Amino acid sequence: MFEAMGVHGPTLSPFASLVLDIALLASAFWLLAKPTKRPIMDSLFLATLVLSVSFLRVVMQPLPNVQPVTVAALLVGAQLGARRGAAFAVLVAMISNFFMGDGWWTVFQAVGWASVAVAGSQLTLITPSGLNLRKAIFASLAAAIWFDLIVSFSILDGTIGFTDFITYLIHGIPFDLLHMASNLVFVVWLGSWFSGLLEEQPTLEEIEFAVVNGHGIDG
Amino acid sequence: MFQRLIAFFLLSLMLLPLVSADRDTSSWNQENSPVWEYDFGTGYISTSPVFVDDKIIVRTSGNSEPSVTALELDGTMAWKHANLLSKNNDMSPVLPVNAGEGICGTWPDLLLVGWTNGVIDALYPSNGSVYWSTQTEVAGWGITGAAIVSEDHVIFPTRRGVGQFCLADGSQEWWAETGLGWRNGVSLYDGSIFSGDELGTLWQIDSSGNATSLATFDGKIRHGPLMTQAGLLVHVQSSLSSTVYILDPVSGEERQQIPAGPSPAMPVLNGQYAVVADSMNLQMMKCSVACTVVSQMPFHTNGEIGWHNESHLIAPHNTPDSDWGSFVFDGDQNLTLELIDTGITGYGTAAPLWFSSNGVNYTVFGNDQSLLRVYQSNYREEVEVTKDIDWVTQGFVFAAYVLLASSAVFFLNGKKELFLRTSSLLLVLILLLILPELSQVWSEAVDQALPESSTSEVWDEQWPDSWLGTQIVIFEIDGEETAVGGFVGYENVFDVTKAAADEVGFSLSVEQTGIGMYISSIDGVEGDGWEYDLDGSKGRLSADNTEIESTSIVRWTPV
Numbered sequence: 001m002f003e004a005m006g007v008h009g010p011t012l013s014p015f016a017s018l019v020l021d022i023a024l025l026a027s028a029f030w031l032l033a034k035p036t037k038r039p040i041m042d043s044l045f046l047a048t049l050v051l052s053v054s055f056l057r058v059v060m061q062p063l064p065n066v067q068p069v070t071v072a073a074l075l076v077g078a079q080l081g082a083r084r085g086a087a088f089a090v091l092v093a094m095i096s097n098f099f100m101g102d103g104w105w106t107v108f109q110a111v112g113w114a115s116v117a118v119a120g121s122q123l124t125l126i127t128p129s130g131l132n133l134r135k136a137i138f139a140s141l142a143a144a145i146w147f148d149l150i151v152s153f154s155i156l157d158g159t160i161g162f163t164d165f166i167t168y169l170i171h172g173i174p175f176d177l178l179h180m181a182s183n184l185v186f187v188v189w190l191g192s193w194f195s196g197l198l199e200e201q202p203t204l205e206e207i208e209f210a211v212v213n214g215h216g217i218d219g
Numbered sequence: 220m221f222q223r224l225i226a227f228f229l230l231s232l233m234l235l236p237l238v239s240a241d242r243d244t245s246s247w248n249q250e251n252s253p254v255w256e257y258d259f260g261t262g263y264i265s266t267s268p269v270f271v272d273d274k275i276i277v278r279t280s281g282n283s284e285p286s287v288t289a290l291e292l293d294g295t296m297a298w299k300h301a302n303l304l305s306k307n308n309d310m311s312p313v314l315p316v317n318a319g320e321g322i323c324g325t326w327p328d329l330l331l332v333g334w335t336n337g338v339i340d341a342l343y344p345s346n347g348s349v350y351w352s353t354q355t356e357v358a359g360w361g362i363t364g365a366a367i368v369s370e371d372h373v374i375f376p377t378r379r380g381v382g383q384f385c386l387a388d389g390s391q392e393w394w395a396e397t398g399l400g401w402r403n404g405v406s407l408y409d410g411s412i413f414s415g416d417e418l419g420t421l422w423q424i425d426s427s428g429n430a431t432s433l434a435t436f437d438g439k440i441r442h443g444p445l446m447t448q449a450g451l452l453v454h455v456q457s458s459l460s461s462t463v464y465i466l467d468p469v470s471g472e473e474r475q476q477i478p479a480g481p482s483p484a485m486p487v488l489n490g491q492y493a494v495v496a497d498s499m500n501l502q503m504m505k506c507s508v509a510c511t512v513v514s515q516m517p518f519h520t521n522g523e524i525g526w527h528n529e530s531h532l533i534a535p536h537n538t539p540d541s542d543w544g545s546f547v548f549d550g551d552q553n554l555t556l557e558l559i560d561t562g563i564t565g566y567g568t569a570a571p572l573w574f575s576s577n578g579v580n581y582t583v584f585g586n587d588q589s590l591l592r593v594y595q596s597n598y599r600e601e602v603e604v605t606k607d608i609d610w611v612t613q614g615f616v617f618a619a620y621v622l623l624a625s626s627a628v629f630f631l632n633g634k635k636e637l638f639l640r641t642s643s644l645l646l647v648l649i650l651l652l653i654l655p656e657l658s659q660v661w662s663e664a665v666d667q668a669l670p671e672s673s674t675s676e677v678w679d680e681q682w683p684d685s686w687l688g689t690q691i692v693i694f695e696i697d698g699e700e701t702a703v704g705g706f707v708g709y710e711n712v713f714d715v716t717k718a719a720a721d722e723v724g725f726s727l728s729v730e731q732t733g734i735g736m737y738i739s740s741i742d743g744v745e746g747d748g749w750e751y752d753l754d755g756s757k758g759r760l761s762a763d764n765t766e767i768e769s770t771s772i773v774r775w776t777p778v
Contacts, residue, residue, distance in 0.1 A: 064654060066647070101748065103778065133636070155757070164756070167669050171759050174658045178650045184643045188636070 017102060024090050024110055031087035049076070049198075050088055054095040061100055063182070065175040069096070070143050071186040072194070073113040074136070077120030079198035085117025105154040112150035116143045131195040133188070140183035140191075148176050245557045247545045251582060251594040253562060255294035264567075264585030265310035265708070267523055269330075270574035272344040276330060279589055280309035287313060287332050289347060292576060294593070298347035300332075300340065305361075306722075307335035308708035310402060310568075312365045312523075314373070315344065316386060321371020324387025326350070331368075333375050335707060337361030341389060351389035355382055358399075359685040360707040364414070365404030365443055374412055376403045381414050381424055393428030399688045401707060401769050404443030404485070408468060413451065415440020417688055417769060421453055421471065433471035436464065439769070442485040447493055447506035450474050454483045454495050458768070459667050463495050465510050475510055477502075481667070482521045482766065484534065484568075489526045492548070496520045496534060498663070501546065503554050514554035518544050521710075522568020533559070535567035535586065539763075543571070543584065563590040566710065612652070619648050655735060659764050676755040676772035690767060692719035693774040696744050701725075712751055712773050713738075713762035719773075735761020741775060748778045 053072045060066050069092050077085025093110040125136050152169055259279045268277045274289040274297050286301040311333040318327045329350060330342040337357035341350040355361055355377045364376035372392060374383050382394040398416030405414045412424040419436035421444065438455035445452040450465040461483040465475035480499030487494050493504045501518040504510045520534040527533060534544045542558040567586035574581050580596040622645035629638035679702065686704030692715055694701045703722050709715035713736050720727045725742035738749045751758040752774040758765055767773065
């Protein structure tokens, strides 16, 4: 709802924007750095994912409140875990907003998508047989409302009262519906494919380790 | 069985567009054919054209050259009279006057034109030259309401009063101070003149020019009061609604109150029947002992309403992709609405013009895009009319058909996942198509249902008094405010912003998006976009979709 209405909360000075960007970037690195160091291919894959989804968000900008990032964050969280999901969300928010307009709202978008990713990691959307489509659909619909609500808080700049805020939220319901509907499309069309793409394949080293531990060394 | 029923329902939905396509084949469209179209460029046709001396006289204003133009029946221009000093939106109807004589002298056939810079011009209908011209008071703006002729004089509403002028030479006979007015037409009954103002006062002025307050309402009066058999009808506009009052014309005592919707149109009267309208409904009232609503139709119109004859009236549908509403009344309690496709879409507040020439009946439509289109009845010759096709929308609609059919087929075959895919895509497509209208209608409904924001833009004491009661725009650029005011008659944030930018010489960069006009830069300053506050509250819709009041203050700030 927030993007469609063009309300953006307080305006940041260049220095404040810089501090904000550094804080977001630092949080993303912190999330990625722990608890274990990632293999280089893993990092490259995540970087490619971040860039691709950011690009998708930028090119889909003309469609009001159609947000491919929400479903992507949900599924990344579900497949790669809360940390990498949240880092993915923060980086996508930063990179895409570099093209679409950076500001105070970036923080709320990053928090919104990161929380969606964390929720995705806790909802057991992935089963041994793949994506639980029914569960993913409901999660994506709820994620749309949750994300729009979080981002709506960015308009609170001290001049907007409670009633105005509620009015603002109600005004945005048509845009929330579009966000929900587009999430549904992303999940049913691309959900299984995307979650399969994210499925972690064991490395040769891990396979060897598993074999050694599981079967011992003959002879 | 259930699946087949659902599929039948989905397939039936495909037929809905055929129902809406009925508008193209309305009975009016079948009986009338377009003859020619005239594009005046940018600006507005805010009041009904008139037919005088075998010419169609059209008033245009706004961004285009403020002028009165006479067009021949074949669409060629006969003459044009411009008033470059009239910078606001001219909407006072052009008033034709027959030649005559009176105590103050004689006069030929005339066209009387009141301008927003306070000038009244009396023009020769034959060539547009000026017979006489006079200047009335200006306070921010001058004349915006309808004048009337009484014997050998004409009575014009001015900015803060009402004046009477001799038809022979334009000399002012008297001027009575009333209140700040806008589109405040005057009416005359039993020697008394009635006019309302922006503070809700209904004034009664006697033939000597003595004004008294007859009644006061909480709202604005923006039309000439109508004298019905049940009493004086006044449609008072308040912020979120309006009320029709029936009054005793002598004492001003209230006889009736009839609730109505926001942004009322100018009521019209034909015998016992009065028609009032607003952004929600058009109501037909029968006024004898009292006024009773006999029929009501949902319709959005905010300006003039045209009575064609006793059973037929046409009103402009004041929305971006408007058709016109043709209402047929059976004289009992049945009002039927048919949408007319005039081929010119866009906002509009001017009533159509009807006239006959050489046995042919003509209907003329004008709108806020400065487009004028002339129709002939029973005209069978093939006329080539160019019609813009929105290929993107057509593509979306075609895709929607395909998805709808696919959904039905998949559903019938029990392929749930494929059904889910196609139907979800169809849902998004439909939402994208209807989102601009949906969000606007939704926001209007929310605004009406919820309390107004307590914030408001504060009047700056440094602003000139002439801006009081007018529309004002403030641009904040690099920490500096540029305020410009005195605007009248603009109906949305975008229009008044464009006028303000023109006045101060700021360039505007505008992008048309799916949800309306988006201002990306003002005076070359882009930033991360621009947002506006309207009367102290954050703008919630695109600038062109946000209606404004006559005293609104718009503030633009960079993001």
